[in-house]
Amino acid sequence: MIPLLVCDDSAMARKQLIRALPADWPVSITQAAHGEEALAAIRQGLGPIMLLDLTMPVLDGYQTLAALQAEGLQSQVIVVSGDVQDEAVRRVRELGALDFLKKPADPALLLETLQRHGLYQAANQPSSAPPAPRAELELKINFRDALREVTNVAMGRAAALLAKVLGVFVQLPVPQVNIFEVSELHMTLLDAQRGERLSAVCQGFIGDGIAGEALLLFHDSEVADMARLMRWQPADDAETAEMLLDLASILIGACLSGLAEQIDVRFSQGHPQLLGLHASIDHLIQLNQKRWKKTLAVEISYSLEGQDIHFDLLLLFTEDSIRRLTHKINYLLS
Known part of the structure; x- marks a missing residue:
């Protein structure tokens, strides 16, 4: 038997990869x-071959590859990640990875990649013999882990588009998934504010029994730097608002598209709306407290490498959407 190491913080991702x-x-x-x-x-000695994710807590994929080099450890690594930025691919190759595959891994492409690098060799058994069952497929996947992984893939595609538009490398977090009462959501947003004034863009979406709103928060102290990256020179608040709406449309649209593709839903998206410019979180909450009651919230905090810029993106699903979303995600695991 060939020792194979599968490294990913998501049990769902490990299950999908082992199946592939x-x-x-x-x-x-x-x-x-x-x-x-x-x-x-x-x-x-358990990882002469490793399939490695990039976005992980404790020690991410980049740090793991660097540690392999620093310690002189031998492992042939294929990165399998939702972070599909061109720069991410370049960096992992520079750090010694043999290859890069995007999540979720396509079985045919994974096989071709393993063969190309001389890692795959079929078992020496009659073709009529059934393959031995893999106990690893019995992993227990909870809803939050599954939604976190689906979101991870979607945000990676959004980051790749954002990286091309801004000409930067986007640093990706592990998404946070929580079910909030409106008071808890208020506290989360207050924490995101960090004492600053914000501008916020909201975009509604609906499809196949799943509905919600995407809320993108910009810190006012960072708007001038964003304008520079986008080669804008806003003369007034109206032009600043136009710039933020354009940026939100790119980021929210790409993220929702990546999410919809995975769970086989076609979302209809409303026009992005500016909820507040140079506003406090309290004001934003007052504007929307009737819509935000109990909600499933996915929180993503993008940051731009080498820039003091980050965006807080919240995907807020209505309470009524949770049952349908759970069904869609369970289908991916069946």
């Missing part, structure tokens, strides 16, 4: 939830 492996590949699979666990497994 060639059925007749005789591998013994070890799983790791972050880079530190992966390095410990490799030191024990």
Whole structure:
């Protein structure tokens, strides 16, 4: 049996990736939830081949590849990530990765990649013999982990588009998934404000029984830097608002498109609306407290490398959408 290490913080992602492996590949699979666990497994000889995610807590994929080089550890690494920025691909190759595949991994492309690098060799058994069952497929996946992973892939595609528009590298977080009462949402937004004044753009979406709003928060102290990156020179608040609406349309649209593609939904999107310019969170809450009651919230905080700029994106799903969204995500796992 060939030792294979699958490193990803999402149990859903590990399950999808293990399912995508060639059925007749005789591998013994070890799983790791972050880079530190992966390095410990490799030191024990359990990871001569590794499939590695990039966006993880504790030790991310870039740091893991760097640590492999620093320690002189031997592992042939194929990165499988939702972060599909051109710069991400370039960096992992520079750090020694053999190849890069986007999530979710296509089984045919994964097989071709393993063959091209001489990593795949079919089991020496009659073709009529059924493959041995993989106990790893019995992973228990909860709804929040699954939604977090689906969002991770969607935000990676949005980041790739944003990176091209702004000419920067977008640093991606692990998305946060929570079910909030409106008072809890208020506290979360207050925390995001960090004592600053904000401008906020909201865009509604609906499709196949799933509805909600995307809320994008910009810190006013960073707007001038964003204008510089976008080669805008806003002369007044009206032009600033136009710039923020354009940027929000790119980021929200790409993220929703990536989400819709994975769960097989076609979202209709409303026009982005400016909720407030140079406003406090309290004002934004007062404007929208009737719409934001109990909600499923996915929080993504993008930041731009080398810039003091970040965006807080909240995908707020209505309470009535949770059942349908759960059904759609469960279908991905069946």
